[in-house]
Amino acid sequence: MLEEHQTPEEILGESGLLKQLTKRLIERALAGELSHHLKQEVEEEKGNSRNGYSKKTVQSNHGEMELSIPRDRQGNFEPVLVPKHERRIAGLDEKILALYARGMSTRDISAQLEELYGAKVSASLISEVTDAVMEEVKAWQARPLEEIYPIVYLDALYVNIKVSGRISKRAVYLALGVDREGDKQLLGLWIGEAEAEGAKFWLRVLTELKNRGLKDILIACCDGLTGFPEAIGAVYPQTQVQLCIVHLMRNCLNYVPWKDKKAVAADLKPIYQATTIEEAETALDACSQKWDGLYPAISQIWLRHWEHIMPIFDYPMEIRRVIYTTNAIESLNRSLRKVIKTKAVFTDEDSVFKLIYLAMRNITRKWQRPIRDWRAAASHFTILFPDRFSL
Structure with missing residues (x-):
């Protein structure tokens, strides 16, 4: 039969072979469903029988x-494959959600589906499909957590949301955990009430994580x-707070013009890569002597945060690499920004949750499991925290 349909259009087109085969397969499946239904009716002595056919137009992957x-x-008789009042074949919803997860608007998705499959799907129907995800999002956001996550990364990114008729820039708070097996998990996401990230809101986030079992x-x-460190200590008093080196470097380089960024970054590197805290202090002194005349803010940033930079020097390189070399939260934020940048303004908070949640489903498929260097780091955790962590 395929020999009679040589061109892609004849096979995949609006009236192509693949669409015809799909139609026949669905109709056979529906006939099988009715046969099974009638068999049960006979067994129950209800005396039911076939009564012809009705026509129904549905949207599918093939138009x-x-x-x-x-x-x-x-x-x-209630068909399972094509339920009553249902106008879409299973599979189309997944394609809609996949396109939405890549940041496409409802109208763009509608145009894409029509171009690829000949399926004329309205923007309002696409909104209905994506809105149905909110129940799944709510369940995910409230799910129980494991009792311990050895490492949790806390960060925020920003989106524009329409609130009471005006555009407001809001922080989206993210908590990314690494579990005992070394697998990354997004523990939740929250949208702040103010237009800037705040330690008070982080206290609320951490309290919610604890209430969910962490x-x-x-x-x-x-x-x-x-x-921020005080907010963490209020909920998790035993937790070691480690300042993110990536954030620290970015803050420092904000004070440096482009022509000197590479040189300053190279001179800062020996500080956080030092073997001991004494070596780190020596490297910081050398950097200060070289650059304080031009950019005094750099050394002040390191000194101001030194209390929460120092802990990294207590750990062996295996744990250090897990903490800062993988840059887990930065990698996640970078992937999310590629998606949300397509949305200049979100219509409401739900649209933010939907997009980030669906985008996360795509992002997590590419994650390495376990994270790099986890086995060595976990072994050190068992020695450093014998009462709190075990493999």
Whole structure:
């Protein structure tokens, strides 16, 4: 049969072979469903029988498709493959969600589906499909967590949301955990009430994590936000707070013009890559002597945050690499920004949750499991935290 349909258009087109085969397969499956239904009716002595067909047009991956739906005389047959009042074949919703997860608008998705499959799907129907995800998002956001995550990265990114008729820039708070097996998990996401990231809101986030079952965090990696370490300590007093080196470097280089960025970055590297804290202090002194005349803010940033930079020097390189070399939260944020940048303004908070949640489903498929160097780091955790962590 395929020999009679040589061109892609003849096979995949609006009236192509693949669409015809799909239509026949669906109609056979529906006939099988009715046969099974009638067999049960006979066993229950209800005396039901076939009663012809009705026509129904549905949207599918291959465009609009007119199906012959078998009927029973008593009218109590409920097809599973093409339910009553349903106008879409299973599989189309997944394609809609996949396109939405890549940041496409509802109108763009509608145009894309029509171009690829000949399926004329309205923007309002696409909104209905994506809105249905919110129940899944709510369940995910409230799911129970494991009792311990050795490492949790805490960070925020920003989106524009329309609030009460005006555009407001809001922080989206992200908590990324690494579990005992070394697998990364996004523990949740929250949208702040103010237009800037705040330690008070982080306190609320951490309290929610604890209420969901997260009893202990060994190391919390965060940025230099004022009051952040205190917020972590209020909920998890045993947790070691480690300032994110990536954030620290970015803050420093914000004070440096382009022509000197590479040289300054090279001179800062020996500080955080030092073997001991004494070596780190020596490297910081050398950097200060060289650059304080031009950029005094750099050394002041390191000195101001030194208390939460020092802990990294207590750990062996295996744990250090896990904490800062993998840059887990930065990698995640970079992937999310590629998606959300397509949305200049979100219509509401739900649209933010939907997009980030669906984008996360794509991002997590590419994650390495376990994360790099985890086995060696976990072995050190068992020695450093014998009462709190075990393999």
